[in-house]
Amino acid sequence: MPSQPFSGVLVPVLTPFTPSGEPDTGRFVAFCRWLLDQGAGGLAIFGTTSEANSMSPTERMELLDHLIEAGIPAAKLMPGTGACAVTDAATLVRHAVGHGCGGVLMLPPFYYKGVSDEGIFAFISGVIDRVGSPALRLFLYHIPPMAVIGYSLDLVGRLIKAYPETVVGLKDSSGDWSNTAALLDRYPGFAVFPGSEVFLLEGLRKGAAGCITASGNVNVPGIRRLYDNWRGQQAEPLQAEITKLRNTLQAYPMIPALKAVVAHYHGDPDWAAVRPPLVPLDPAQAATLFADLGRLGFTLGERPQARAA
Amino acid sequence: MPSQPFSGVLVPVLTPFTPSGEPDTGRFVAFCRWLLDQGAGGLAIFGTTSEANSMSPTERMELLDHLIEAGIPAAKLMPGTGACAVTDAATLVRHAVGHGCGGVLMLPPFYYKGVSDEGIFAFISGVIDRVGSPALRLFLYHIPPMAVIGYSLDLVGRLIKAYPETVVGLKDSSGDWSNTAALLDRYPGFAVFPGSEVFLLEGLRKGAAGCITASGNVNVPGIRRLYDNWRGQQAEPLQAEITKLRNTLQAYPMIPALKAVVAHYHGDPDWAAVRPPLVPLDPAQAATLFADLGRLGFTLGERPQARAA
Numbered sequence: 001m002p003s004q005p006f007s008g009v010l011v012p013v014l015t016p017f018t019p020s021g022e023p024d025t026g027r028f029v030a031f032c033r034w035l036l037d038q039g040a041g042g043l044a045i046f047g048t049t050s051e052a053n054s055m056s057p058t059e060r061m062e063l064l065d066h067l068i069e070a071g072i073p074a075a076k077l078m079p080g081t082g083a084c085a086v087t088d089a090a091t092l093v094r095h096a097v098g099h100g101c102g103g104v105l106m107l108p109p110f111y112y113k114g115v116s117d118e119g120i121f122a123f124i125s126g127v128i129d130r131v132g133s134p135a136l137r138l139f140l141y142h143i144p145p146m147a148v149i150g151y152s153l154d155l156v157g158r159l160i161k162a163y164p165e166t167v168v169g170l171k172d173s174s175g176d177w178s179n180t181a182a183l184l185d186r187y188p189g190f191a192v193f194p195g196s197e198v199f200l201l202e203g204l205r206k207g208a209a210g211c212i213t214a215s216g217n218v219n220v221p222g223i224r225r226l227y228d229n230w231r232g233q234q235a236e237p238l239q240a241e242i243t244k245l246r247n248t249l250q251a252y253p254m255i256p257a258l259k260a261v262v263a264h265y266h267g268d269p270d271w272a273a274v275r276p277p278l279v280p281l282d283p284a285q286a287a288t289l290f291a292d293l294g295r296l297g298f299t300l301g302e303r304p305q306a307r308a309a
Numbered sequence: 310m311p312s313q314p315f316s317g318v319l320v321p322v323l324t325p326f327t328p329s330g331e332p333d334t335g336r337f338v339a340f341c342r343w344l345l346d347q348g349a350g351g352l353a354i355f356g357t358t359s360e361a362n363s364m365s366p367t368e369r370m371e372l373l374d375h376l377i378e379a380g381i382p383a384a385k386l387m388p389g390t391g392a393c394a395v396t397d398a399a400t401l402v403r404h405a406v407g408h409g410c411g412g413v414l415m416l417p418p419f420y421y422k423g424v425s426d427e428g429i430f431a432f433i434s435g436v437i438d439r440v441g442s443p444a445l446r447l448f449l450y451h452i453p454p455m456a457v458i459g460y461s462l463d464l465v466g467r468l469i470k471a472y473p474e475t476v477v478g479l480k481d482s483s484g485d486w487s488n489t490a491a492l493l494d495r496y497p498g499f500a501v502f503p504g505s506e507v508f509l510l511e512g513l514r515k516g517a518a519g520c521i522t523a524s525g526n527v528n529v530p531g532i533r534r535l536y537d538n539w540r541g542q543q544a545e546p547l548q549a550e551i552t553k554l555r556n557t558l559q560a561y562p563m564i565p566a567l568k569a570v571v572a573h574y575h576g577d578p579d580w581a582a583v584r585p586p587l588v589p590l591d592p593a594q595a596a597t598l599f600a601d602l603g604r605l606g607f608t609l610g611e612r613p614q615a616r617a618a
């Protein structure tokens with residue numbers, strides 16, 4: 001069974017932007033540190049929630065450079081390195097491996113639709129071969145609601161077989177529990193992370209390594225409580241509690257909603273900015289969301305502080 | 310009515326790759342020149358058929374540099390400059406405008422699904438504002454079968470109104486004639502190009518500027534014949550003839566099929582290579598395709614020759 005360093009609650013970290021629309025390095029570093037201080041098991045920076053594909057490869061690599069310079073442990077980082085071009089993906093992976101990141105999270109090439117398993121295999125294989133590093137730990141990012149194409153059960157098996165030391169896990173953001181369960185059944189020892197904490201308890205009972213979840217940006221402690229106590233008597237109520245918060249959040253456009261929550265609860269309005277094609281919550285939506293959260297007794301903990309590296 | 314320089318048969322040029330998978334500059338330049346010699350009204354390089362999104366922005370810009378150095382007239386070029394990141398798109402547009410390209414063809418940001426017209430407007434607006442050049446002529450690239458999201462009729466109107474000198478046309482690859490017809494009805498003077506020659510005659514009768522079509526890679530002369538004679542008595546049979554060829558081609562995976570045709574009829578096997586996630590036609594498919602084309606009496610004209618610039 002290949003080694004992989006991640007478990008628990010991984011967060012696809014929101015990316016803050018400045019009022020002029022550029023990635024906000026200071027807020028990003030502080031927020032990453034805050035998430036780790038809150039108990040995140042790893043940071044899946046540059047995922048869907050991070051608006052990674054709304055940034056150029058250079059912007060993503062510069063943000064990663066800043067995290068490393070600021071002392072965020074590379075072993076805790078699982079940057080998204082997906083791209084439509086095999087050359088872009090290889091550049092991003094090489095950069096992440098060069099920094100010693102614990103792993104990378106890889107979208108399938110998402111422009112063409114209706115592509116074959118053979119074609120996706122050739123893409124992933126092309127990236128791995130171009131990078132050519134035994135240090136690479138690659139996690140497949142299965143998210144058909146956005147990418148439309150995805151990693152079929154058979155393709156996952158084929159990739160594990162071809163690259164047993166490299167293809168070590170998968171984030172399942174299909175929202176389809178039966179797919180997650182099938183992965184856990186078919187590939188024991190392969191690190192499967194449901195893409196939502198809604199499936200955390202069921203996942204852990206079947207051998208999941210944890211979860212990688214957008215709402216981790218605002219609820220590491222709650223999700224962590226279930227992760228730490230999933231064999232205990234309080235597991236079901238803890239699951240119910242985090243599911244309730246998740247359902248409240250995802251009744252809104254999820255990424256702008258999460259940014260609005262951070263902005264509001266940390267008193268830092270700039271955090272609400274998104275890059276197009278996303279748009280911020282309008283004030284009425286935001287007010288309703290905060291009222292919904294108030295009814296749940298939601299709190300966010302202390303605002304992250306920028307510190308010297 | 311804003312000026313725009315394109316009309317007739319525009320070709321989204323196939324991109325040749327070397328056996329090691331890198332863009333093949335020599336074959337690309339020769340093929341572009343050959344298409345213009347055959348009567349193409351313009352070259353929409355870096356479209357879907359070109360596997361543009363399977364190349365990094367740098368690879369795309371270097372290929373464009375080579376075309377310009379080789380003396381291909383910039384005014385005939387409409388490079389695809391779409392990207393998911395506003396910063397990548399702005400970089401590509403700035404580069405194309407810097408070379409004096411006749412226009413650029415712009416995909417909507419295609420990663421997130423279910424985005425609003427407001428968000429797509431903000432993206433296009435962000436690109437135009439970042440580039441800030443009065444020389445920019447931007448054509449919208451509407452292709453919901455790949456991008457899933459697209460430019461609604463209302464959004465097109467809003468963009469024309471906001472940027473009347475810049476947003477000058479649209480390629481409609483929806484495959485939905487009623488959408489093309491509605492664009493032509495609602496926005497007279499706006500340069501609409503159906504994304505298939507199947508709609509060329511109907512399009513021209515309603516004021517279309519021509520078409521931008523994948524099969525132009527192997528049939529500029531046939532499509533051009535209709536374009537030059539669409540008011541004549543032979544228009545309907547000419548349309549029927551090119552439609553028949555198109556339908557034959559698109560019974561196969563279109564991009565690998567077109568590359569197989571170029572490779573086969575020009576006796577240049579390397580041309581068949583594609584980048585993942587596409588896969589080449591298998592030999593059996595290719596044999597059936599060539600037999601189908603043989604029954605239509607298909608020919609391809611002389612093989613393009615590399616020449617000194």
